[in-house]
Amino acid sequence: MPIAIDAMGGDFAPRVPILGAIKAVNENGLHVILVGDEKKIQQELSSCKFNHKKVDIVHAEQIVEMDESIVQALKNKKQSSMRIAYNLHKQKDVSGVVSAGHSGAMLAIGKFVLKTIHGIDRPCISALLPSIKGKVLLLDSGANMDCSPYHLLQFAILGDVYTQHILSVPNPKIGLLNIGTESGKGNELAKQTYSLLKKSTSLNFQGNIEGKEFFLGNFDVVLTDGFPGNIFLKSVQGAANFVSDILKEEIKKSWLAKIGALFMIPAIKNLKKKIDYSEYGGAPLLGLRGVGVVCHGNSNPAAIQFGLNFANWAAKANIVPRVEEKISSNQELLDSLKCE
């Protein structure tokens, strides 16, 4: 079954989503449906070479803008490329939806059209990040504010199933983002969530993890409320930019350093590749009754291609019944919180 790509989403739409989709068609054999302004899409496609059987277009009149309120997007953009892509998914014409557009709207429209998996109250946005050892899934990375331990237990279940069945990590190690590693550390949410997760017999909860240890890769899934989760994500970005800006400035000051930097170009390229957004910028939406993947607004075609492949793996992984099964094995714990 094809994957739908929101051709109008992202900072460089429709060009980059289309180029990314064509890469996924040509290099990975995917079948895609480009959803958006048909005329503009045709125009972009005219300069591309691809198997025409593997690319379809579905026209959409409207676009969800990046700064649009989610309520407005839900109410007034029923003909948007994002909404129509989800409708195709609902009708089983595609097996997943990918967009580099408004991530909050992607989640909200996805929730509205597809609904959530039975037992999941709040679907969430995760972020797949690099580490010394491999990949780490952070969730929630910014969609859900003021979560309760009840929600974090649901995130743990989602993270566990996705990591196991899409990223093929057996028995994923789950950690709780906190200000210290000892039990009893953190705010009320962290303390209560820690005690709760310790009680689960079907989740491999390993305890607290501090931000400074995130990239060591000792955990496969890191849980957090969306507020600190998003602060984490953006701080890391800010710190990396800061170090690189200062280093560039220092290199500019000395011709010796300039020569040194020239020698180091391949090493720096490898570094960039290892922490590249194109492989790690994809943010699967977890908890929907279907497959939604958000790419960063300033994604390049490779990032879109990765998002499409990711959606394709997710569609094949048969996630919904697996999550439902895990929910029922934690039902007693979840019910104990509902009663409070």
Next chain:
Amino acid sequence: MPIAIDAMGGDFAPRVPILGAIKAVNENGLHVILVGDEKKIQQELSSCKFNHKKVDIVHAEQIVEMDESIVQALKNKKQSSMRIAYNLHKQKDVSGVVSAGHSGAMLAIGKFVLKTIHGIDRPCISALLPSIKGKVLLLDSGANMDCSPYHLLQFAILGDVYTQHILSVPNPKIGLLNIGTESGKGNELAKQTYSLLKKSTSLNFQGNIEGKEFFLGNFDVVLTDGFPGNIFLKSVQGAANFVSDILKEEIKKSWLAKIGALFMIPAIKNLKKKIDYSEYGGAPLLGLRGVGVVCHGNSNPAAIQFGLNFANWAAKANIVPRVEEKISSNQELLDSLKCE
């Protein structure tokens, strides 16, 4: 008046606190009181050259351990170097206290011995961080969990006064750490705090700031609850280590890159200097009726020296009445919250 240094605090005590104190005596003309095990202190001092009139020792039997619970430290460590240093401050024998020991205990013992400034409910730990343009004060950086807007308004007042009178920044620009820059973004705490700060006429509140923009230096003071504040601080550290670890690994793989790295040593040294803990690791405790500064546990002597100088500036800045004045100019706002 001298400054007291907890000679037993930190990962390399008593050696590093003593070496840092001697640097502050020799290079900045400070007068210090070393508080801790007299015999060990005398032993370390025997290899140092300094003006003996500027260095005193006060013996302390006990040490607050790094992993000790704060309650235990308060209850059972009445003869600790930290507690005795604060007692000296209370008796007006010193004008401030510096320690590289247990930061939570430094705050709690400081609060117990010195009390807080009138109108301040929760003193906090701040962190002075570098930016492209200068320095940024982050508060709270990890001492206070589950804050209310009422506490964050108090932090804003503390940050404003300290930045203005210790760091000499006129009319400091205050920002709220959040997940987006628009008003209405964030969790309940962020939304309510934003509205509250907008109403203050005596604080230069400029709005929300995202973690990725922290290091651009467009704000002088950044406010946050201690949970995301600490996540921010440690994530930045984790990200910087990650980038540097991967780069080192890449450099090791190629002899060309190794040569390049050699050429770049001065530039890298300058980079390190710019983001050096020795200048930015000092964390003033704000809101106490006195001066307390925490240095990082793995501080070097230069970081201790900076902490002592910072304490000396703070002592001269006459902070307590200035904070009280700012509290009273925001009294109506604070009272409006108390009533809720």
